[in-house]
Amino acid sequence: MDKLRVENQIDRLQIIKFSFNRILERNMNIHHEIEKLFQQRQDIPLFYIESGSRLWGMASPDSDYDVRGFHLPSKDQYFDYKKYRDLIEIMDGNFDFVSYDLDKMFGLLAKSNPTVLEWVRAHIVYFNAFPEWQTFRDGLLERIDYSALYHHYLSLAKGGMKVMQTAENFTYKKVFYSIRGLMSAELASQEVMPELLITDLFAQVDSNDPLRHWAEDYLEIKKQQKEKAQLPEAEQAAILNLLETKIEQLAAKEMQKADRREDLERYLTEYSRHLKQYHYQ
Template identity: 90%
Template sequence: MNIEKNIQQLFEKRQDIPLFYIESGSRLWGMASPDSDYDVRGFHLPSKDQYFDYKKYRDLIEIMDGDFDFVSYDLDKMFGLLAKSNPTVLEWVRAHIVYFNAFPEWQTFRDGLIERVDYSALYHHYLSLAKGGMKVMQTADNFTYKKVFYSIRGLMSAELATQEVMPELLITDLFAQVSEHDPLRHWAEDYLEIKKQQKEKAQLPEVEQAAILNLLEIKIEQLAAKEMQKADRREGLACYLTEYSRHLKQYYY
C-alpha cells in the first residue's frame, strides 16, 4: 500500500494543511499480524478560512478505507494532548515510520518536547492500558496474542516510566530496556515470532493462558508498589507548546 500517495490524495480534496503523519500501533511496535491495518496518525492545521472564521469546526479528520485507517488531529487538539504528556500522541511524535513531515524545525521541537514530559502520565496510561487489556482477555474468546502483547508492552513501558526512562516503541528495543532476568521478557521474546504469524483474533492456547496471566499479575503488583506522583512540569510544557503554536501559525497563515 502506498501510504504517502493516499495522504497526498486525501489533502488534494481538502483545504487543510497537512503537517505530520506516521504509522502507529502494531506495525510501529514491530509486532504486526499478517492482517494488521495501516494505522496512520498525525496532525494538521485547519484551512486559513476555518482558522479565521468565528465558527467552530470539527477538530479531527477520520478516514477508514479498507486497510487504510487514517486519523488526523488539528494542531490545537494535538498540542492540548501533548500539554498533558498524553502517551498516545507522544508515540506519534516519537515514531520512526514517518510518511509525511512538513513541520518546520521538527527535530528541535521533538527534542524539547521530550525533555519536558511528565513521566507520571506515562506510568498511569500504560498501566491502565495493560489492566484494561487483561480484563478484556479474560472474557469469552478474547484471550488473543494481540491482547497479551499489548498488556506486556504496557507493563514494561509503565515500569520504565517509574525510572523516568522513555520506553522504546519497537518491541525488541523495549525488551532490551528491561532486566534480562525478567520472566515476562523471557515469555514475550519466546512468543513474539508466533504472535507475528497469527491473525489479529488468534487465541492463545488454553494451556498457556494461566501462566502468562500469572506473570502479568505479578508485574502489576510490583508496579503498584511504585506509585508515581505527578511531576510539576505542566506549566513549562504548556509555555513551550504555546510558543511553537504561535511560530507555526505565523509560518503558515
Template identity: 80%
Template sequence: MNIEKNIQQLFEQRQDIPLFYIESGSRLWGMASPDSDYDVRGFHLPSKAQYFDYKKHRDLIEIMDGDFDFVSYDLDKMFGLLAKSNPTVLEWVRAHIEYMNTFPEWDSFKQGLLECIDYSALYYHYLSLAQNGMKVMQVADNFTYKKVFYSIRGLLSAELALQQDMPALLITNLFAQVDANDPLRIWAENYLDIKKQQKEKALLSELEQVEILKQLEIKRTQLAAKNMPKSNHREQLYQYLTDYSQHLKQHFYG
C-alpha cells in the first residue's frame, strides 16, 4: 500500500493543509499481525479561509477505506491534547515511521516538548489501557494474543512512566528498558514471533490464558498500589505550545 500517495490524494480534495503523518498502533510497536490495518495518524492545518471564517469547522478528519485507517486532528486540537500530555498523541509525535512531516524545526520542538510532559498522564493512561484489556480478555472468545500484548505493553509502559522514564514505542526496545528477569518480559519475548504469525483474533490456549493472566494481575496490583505525583511543568508546557503554535501559524498563514 502506498500510504504517501493515499494521503496526497486525500488532501487534493480538501482545503486543509497536511502537516504530519505517521504509522501508529501495532505496526509502529513492532507487533503487527498479518491482517493488521495501516493506522495512519497525524495533524493538519485548516486553510487560511477556514481559519479566519466565523463558522466553526470540524477539527477532525476520519477515513476508513479497506486497510487504510486514517485520522487527522487540526493543529489546535493537537496542541490542546499535548497540553494535557496526552499519551496517544505523544506516541504520534515520537513515531519512527513517518509518511509526511512539514513542521518547521520539528526536532527541536519535539525535544523541548518531551522535557515538559507530565509522566503521571502516561502512567494512568497505560495502566488503564492494560486494565481494560484484561477485562475484555476474560469475556468469551476475547483472550487473543493481540489483547494480551496490548496489556503487557500497557503495564510495562506504566511502570517506566512511574520511574519518569519514557517508554519506547517499539516493543523490543521496550523490553530492553525492563528487568531481564521480569516475568511479563520473558513471556512476551517468547511469544512475540507467534503473535506476529497469528491473525488478529487468534486465541491463546486455556493453559496459556491462566499463566499469563496471573502474571498480568500481579504486575497490575503492584502498579495500582503506587502513588504517581503530577508534573510541576504544566505552565511551562502551556507557554511552550503557545509559542510554537503562533510560530506555525505565522509560518503557514503569513
C-alpha cells in the first residue's frame, strides 16, 4: 500500500514537472516571437502578457493565446509631424497579438480602463522591459477609480446575459464570463481589487453565495469543453435565475466616481516623460 502511494506521488510529481516544462517552453516561444517581431520594426517593445481566459485560469482546450501589451513608437515616428497608427495587430493561427503605443495605453489607464488594468496586473508575463515596473504598477493601482471597474464588469455581465437570452449561444464560456463580471463588479463596488485568477476570485466572494457554488461545481467541466460547447438546456434556467438576481442586486447600488483623475494623470505624465527621455535622447 505504501509502495503504491509513493508511486502515485511520483506520478503526480512527473505530471506537474511535465506541465511546468510545457508552460516554460510555451512562454519562451512567445517571448521569442515578440523579440522576432520587433527585430523587423523600429518600435521599442515594453511589456507583454497573456490576457483573457488563460490569464483567468478558465481556458478551454482550443483557447487562443491572447498576447497584449504596449510599446514606444520608433524615434522617427515620435518626432514626425504625421500621425501614425497607435497599435500593432497580428493574428497568426492561435497566436493573437495586440500592442498599443505608450500614449494610447496611458490614455486608457488615465480613465482606469479595466481591460488594460488587467494587463498591468497580469501574472503571466512574456516580456518586460519597462524600468521600475513594480514601483510603477503599485503607484498606478493606488490611484485608480473603482467605479470604472464596477460599471465595466457589470456591463460585461449584462451583455453576456442578453446574448444567452436572445441567441442560441448559451455556452459555458458566456456563463463564466458573466459570473466573473458579476463577482468582479461586486468587489469593485467595495473598492476591493478583484483577483484575475478565477479560483482566487471565488475566494474573495462570500462562501454562501449560490453563484460561487455553481461556478465552483462547473469550472472543471468548462475547462474540458471546447469554446462553443453549450450548457445543457435543462440547466440553463437555473443559472439564468442566479445571474438575474445578482445583476438586480448590483444594479441597485450607487457608486460615485473617485476624485483621483488629476493625480492619476500627473502620475502617468511623469512616467511617460521619464520613458521618452530615456529612449529618445
